[in-house]
Amino acid sequence: MTPTGRKPDEGERYRAILETAARLICERGYEGTSMQEIAAACRMTKAGLYHHIQNKEQLLFAIMNYGMDVFEEQVLAPVQDVADPVERLRQCMRQNIHLVTSGRSKEVIIILHEHATLTGEAREYIDRRKKRYVRFLEDAFAEANRLGRLRGVVDPTVAAFSFLGMILWVYKWFKPDGRLTEEQIADGMVELLFPSGAAAVSAPAPAGEDAPALRMVPRAASSSGPGGEPQ
Amino acid sequence: MTPTGRKPDEGERYRAILETAARLICERGYEGTSMQEIAAACRMTKAGLYHHIQNKEQLLFAIMNYGMDVFEEQVLAPVQDVADPVERLRQCMRQNIHLVTSGRSKEVIIILHEHATLTGEAREYIDRRKKRYVRFLEDAFAEANRLGRLRGVVDPTVAAFSFLGMILWVYKWFKPDGRLTEEQIADGMVELLFPSGAAAVSAPAPAGEDAPALRMVPRAASSSGPGGEPQ
Numbered sequence: 001m002t003p004t005g006r007k008p009d010e011g012e013r014y015r016a017i018l019e020t021a022a023r024l025i026c027e028r029g030y031e032g033t034s035m036q037e038i039a040a041a042c043r044m045t046k047a048g049l050y051h052h053i054q055n056k057e058q059l060l061f062a063i064m065n066y067g068m069d070v071f072e073e074q075v076l077a078p079v080q081d082v083a084d085p086v087e088r089l090r091q092c093m094r095q096n097i098h099l100v101t102s103g104r105s106k107e108v109i110i111i112l113h114e115h116a117t118l119t120g121e122a123r124e125y126i127d128r129r130k131k132r133y134v135r136f137l138e139d140a141f142a143e144a145n146r147l148g149r150l151r152g153v154v155d156p157t158v159a160a161f162s163f164l165g166m167i168l169w170v171y172k173w174f175k176p177d178g179r180l181t182e183e184q185i186a187d188g189m190v191e192l193l194f195p196s197g198a199a200a201v202s203a204p205a206p207a208g209e210d211a212p213a214l215r216m217v218p219r220a221a222s223s224s225g226p227g228g229e230p231q
Numbered sequence: 232m233t234p235t236g237r238k239p240d241e242g243e244r245y246r247a248i249l250e251t252a253a254r255l256i257c258e259r260g261y262e263g264t265s266m267q268e269i270a271a272a273c274r275m276t277k278a279g280l281y282h283h284i285q286n287k288e289q290l291l292f293a294i295m296n297y298g299m300d301v302f303e304e305q306v307l308a309p310v311q312d313v314a315d316p317v318e319r320l321r322q323c324m325r326q327n328i329h330l331v332t333s334g335r336s337k338e339v340i341i342i343l344h345e346h347a348t349l350t351g352e353a354r355e356y357i358d359r360r361k362k363r364y365v366r367f368l369e370d371a372f373a374e375a376n377r378l379g380r381l382r383g384v385v386d387p388t389v390a391a392f393s394f395l396g397m398i399l400w401v402y403k404w405f406k407p408d409g410r411l412t413e414e415q416i417a418d419g420m421v422e423l424l425f426p427s428g429a430a431a432v433s434a435p436a437p438a439g440e441d442a443p444a445l446r447m448v449p450r451a452a453s454s455s456g457p458g459g460e461p462q
Contacts (some may be wrong), residue, residue, distance in 0.1 A: 031262065151426040157411060158419030160402050162397045169396025180388060188389030193423065196383040
């Protein structure tokens with residue numbers, strides 16, 4: 001069903017298949033999920049499923065690409081033009097945590113768990129898309145190092161993978177009904193890696209340049225914290 | 232073979248079986264590894280293997296327990312009596328990174344990947360052992376918060392899982408022949424979470440108390456860094 005009342009078109013049908021298949025594969029693993037089960041969960045015959053999907057590995061590839069599309073749209077696109085590298089990283093961290101905690105994480109989990117399942121060109125293609133994110137983070141950390149915007153100087157690759165490890169681990173322990181809200185987790189992690197009282201105070205972001213959309217970082221934007229240094 | 236020339240005893244044989252099984256399960260997954268293949272890799276008959284191992288799930292449980300033993304022996308034991316909480320966390324981080332990068336990580340990987348494979352009491356038991364580590368980290372972060380030894384105040388649970396995510400992710404990207412050495416990764420991650428120029432300088436660890444073995448943290452112990460604050 002669409003807002004206009006049209007019947008779901010092919011693209012929407014395809015997307016719904018990917019969603020359903022991703023849910024099953026996420027729960028049972030790729031090896032543990034049969035095309036028959038995916039077809040049944042989609043309320044289709046197996047023949048009907050093969051009308052949309054070439055084979056199981058192509059389905060996995062499509063799910064991972066869909067996951068990377070969602071990731072780029074929801075995490076990268078909103079932050080990539082933020083001028084200040086530390087602000088860019090803070091906002092990126094919040095967006096990525098939101099993606100992981102908002103129930104949109106099943107494609108992310110599949111990308112992580114089944115990274116060795118794909119073969120050949122499909123695997124290389126997904127690897128390239130993943131590497132683009134690592135490079136984005138490395139570039140931001142390198143820029144922050146150059147501008148003296150971080151507390152110490154840390155190898156950008158180590159920093160990028162630390163950032164990723166913190167965030168991607170969240171799906172392992174976050175409980176939607178647990179003590180910690182998504183917001184508290186994001187606040188804590190941002191504070192841990194990019195303390196608001198640290199260099200951010202003594203070396204403010206170039207004001208006005210590119211007018212970064214700060215809607216996601218109320219704390220960092222509003223509180224200068226008690227730890228400003230005279231330097 | 233043992234240093235004394237004795238024939239390997241039952242305990243050593245058992246340990247060798249766990250090592251071999253862990254290697255196979257790590258490569259192929261629990262579901263993808265048969266007892267027949269484990270027996271063959273151990274140069275035993277399947278009947279011979281069942282002399283040592285009750286069944287496949289018990290084998291998995293034994294591997295995870297062995298992994299937790301190694302972890303507690305190599306990571307927790309050397310650091311748990313370090314008096315200063317930040318020093319304790321720094322050393323713990325280095326020890327744990329070493330465990331992950333030194334090729335001792337297959338049991339850790341199995342504990343992470345197959346966490347949902349165990350059932351009933353076995354699963355609860357492993358979960359309790361894992362939770363002890365989380366609690367150890369939470370306590371250290373809480374203590375560091377109380378003593379003002381961290382840059383900002385971060386929820387100890389968020390901090391503990393951030394610490395864990397950073398470290399446990401290392402096995403995904405570390406390459407023994409890559410640009411970054413284990414030491415550089417450890418230096419970077421310690422600097423990222425516990426900057427040597429931060430509060431550590433203004434609030435030194437209580438000297439002499441408990442005589443913490445500092446052999447693993449040459450940087451933190453020797454460099455005060457340029458960022459000491461007057462506060």
